[in-house]
Every structure is written in structure tokens, then in C-alpha cells.
Amino acid sequence: MSAGNVIGDFDLEQFLPFRLNRAAEFIALRFAAAYKAEYGLTRPEWRTLAALGSSGRMTATEVGAHSTMHKTKVSRAVFALEERRWLKRTQDEDDRRAEHLELTAAGIKAYRDLTRLARDYSAELCELVGQEGVQALSSGLNAVEKAMAKRGG
Amino acid sequence: MSAGNVIGDFDLEQFLPFRLNRAAEFIALRFAAAYKAEYGLTRPEWRTLAALGSSGRMTATEVGAHSTMHKTKVSRAVFALEERRWLKRTQDEDDRRAEHLELTAAGIKAYRDLTRLARDYSAELCELVGQEGVQALSSGLNAVEKAMAKRGG
DNA sequence: CATATATGGTTACAAATGTAACTGTCTATT
DNA sequence: AATAGACAGTTACATTTGTAACCATATATG
Secondary structure, eight states: OOSSOOSTTOOGGGOHHHHHHHHHHHHHHHHHHHHHHHHOOOHHHHHHHHHHHHHOSEEHHHHHHHHTOOHHHHHHHHHHHHHTTSEEEEEOSSOTTOEEEEEOHHHHHHHHHHHHHHHHHHHHHHHHHOHHHHHHHHHHHHHHHHHHHHTTO | OOSSOOSTTOOGGGOHHHHHHHHHHHHHHHHHHHHHHHHOOOHHHHHHHHHHHHHOSEEHHHHHHHHTOOHHHHHHHHHHHHHTTSEEEEEOSSOTTOEEEEEOHHHHHHHHHHHHHHHHHHHHHHHHHOHHHHHHHHHHHHHHHHHHHHTTO
């Protein structure tokens, strides 16, 4: 018996999807606590803010593609950020279905503040997980991302 | 300008929580499709099944600790699996609050079938992401897991 | 130019989830 | 033994999410 294993030789503790998910939840949660406590943002809202802040003016579809969120999540997040006056929409001149999203001054301020927190958190993480751990993780993620790009992710 | 970056020097694309989450979703989703299509299981249900299959008889609390799921998720998953007759409960003799969960023959059969899929998927993953990618990811996850153990995860 | 089909984005409805309150049982302290 | 607190597990309610249908506009095809 390999490790308390009972039926067959499968071990959940070794299964990559499980481990990855658990680690992601752990790590995302600690940061989510920050933007939730500070501003009451949801994750889709933070992601939308971050996408617009770091890549500039974009359409909702582009935000979704950039940060892998479903249309409806983006739509709701945009609505919420708009209500806070953190972003404004402008209709595309040529295609009246599309609208361009852009952060307002207030949005930029919040973005700056949150990215400062994000950087702090990255540092904290580096300390918590260790330099080599982060390094390994990052290079593993590179590989996954490359695979995702190949097989539509 | 470093990479299409507009405000400040934060890049979402480099932010570990984001990358980790995206990769986890991608990887978990591909496998979820299998157990969802095959058996109509939810993720909490699959996890509970996997935990019981791979570690044997356990209480609901233990399942939760083992697979990091909230009480209520476990409770509902147990209920669902019980309805399918994949597990049975027996009350603890000494502590009448606790109940031990155990897979039935049908549960074991399903577990075997699903772990076969899981192994196939692991192999597929290894091919998709590459041997060294998986290796790196795994050692990164080890570091995270160690950190989680320290700081209550 | 009429019709079909695709696309950007929103909305309605159903399913999943988290939070908090609850029941029943156990343990410790008096 | 009586009371208070902790713990296993469930349930009710609110929030979040996913799916599918939808509206409006754009593009392609006959």
C-alpha cells in the first residue's frame, strides 16, 4: 500500500488538477481578501479593472479574452465599475454594437492603489513560498500557458 | 513602455494569482468535462468520491479537510452520492454526531472507472504540457503546499 | 435588396455557492 | 448533575454564477 491508499493506486493528493486548484484558491483568496476589504470589489470587477488599467482602452469582448472571463461576468463587472464611476464607455463610431471601455481618473486611482497591493502581495508570496518555489511555479505555468494557446484555452 | 502597459508598471499577465487561477480553471475544466459527461457528477461530488476511494472510510469533516471543501459542499455532495447508492453512512458508536462514510460496491466501480479517466488525463496532460513543464509545476506546487501547511490553508 | 447568419452585449432563469443560523451530541467546569 | 462551550452535520437565505434566449447591429449570400 503506497500511502493509505485503499482501492487501486490512484492518489488524489498527486492529481494535478486537484493540486493546482487547491493552490490557486489558496493564493487567490489571500489577495481577494485585500481588494474585497479595501473596496468591496468582486473578482470579476478586480480583473476588469486590472485588464483596463494594464492594457488600456478595450472593448468588453477584449477584456473577456484577455482575462478569460465569460461575457456575462464581464458585462456585470463593467456595469458595477461604471456605477462607481471608475470606467466610462464610448460607442464605437464604425460598429455601433461595440463600446470602448476606459478607466476614469477615479478608476486609475483605484487601479494604482490596488496594483500597489498586488505588488506587495507578490513580494509576500515570494517570501512565503520561497524564491525557487515561485520560480518553479512560474516556469510550470509558462508551459501550461503555451499549451493553452495551442489548444484553445 | 514594457508590454502595451499603460498606467504604472503592473502587468496582470505576470501576476501569479491570476495566472495560477487561469491555469487551474483550464486544467480542471478539461477533466470536469469527463466526469460530468460520463456520470453527471459535480466537482464536489467527484472530490468526495475520490477522497473516499483513495483514503477509505472517513467522516464528512475528514473529507472536507482532505480535499479542502467547505462543510456545506461536502454535506450536499454526500447527500447526492448517497442518493445514487454510491456511498453509505454508518453512525459512530461512541460519538453519535459523527458518521462514517464508505463507498458501496457501485461507488467503488464508479471510482475505478473515474480514476482510470484521471490517469488517462494525467498522461494527456503530460504530453500537452510537456514532461519538464509538469515537473516544474509539481515542484512549484510542493512549495505552495508547504506554505499552506504553515499558514493555515 | 432580401434573407440568413454572425457578433457585441444584456437579461432572465436555473443551478451552485457561501454565510449564518440551527439541531443534536459531546466535553469541561462548577 | 447542571450549565456552558465546542463540534458534526444540516438547512435557509442571499449572492454569485452559468446557460440560453434575447436585442441590436453588422456582414455575407442568394
